[in-house]
Amino acid sequence: MSTHLLGVEIACDGPAGRDNCPHNAAIRAQFTSRTARQVRADGRRDGWTVHRIPGRLLDICPRCRNHTTEGPTL
Numbered sequence: 001m002s003t004h005l006l007g008v009e010i011a012c013d014g015p016a017g018r019d020n021c022p023h024n025a026a027i028r029a030q031f032t033s034r035t036a037r038q039v040r041a042d043g044r045r046d047g048w049t050v051h052r053i054p055g056r057l058l059d060i061c062p063r064c065r066n067h068t069t070e071g072p073t074l
């Protein structure tokens with residue numbers, strides 16, 4: 001346990017959900033955002049989306065979102 005909470009970093013899972021993001025994107029979280037839920041809320045403001053697949057969530061940055069087709073393709 002640390003006295004400093006560094007928060008979470010949410011990084012893009014890439015356009016296919018399997019590869020690392022070609023842009024190496026991560027959500028720019030607000031200073032006050034410390035939980036994954038809060039950081040994702042920050043990301044949504046910047047155009048991030050979350051894809052729910054069995055077992056996990058995929059975080060997609062705005063650039064990758066533009067490269068994916070509508071609907072789940074997994």
Ligand SMILES: [Zn+2]
Pocket residue numbers: 012013014015021022023024025060061062063064065
């Ligand atoms: Zn991305």
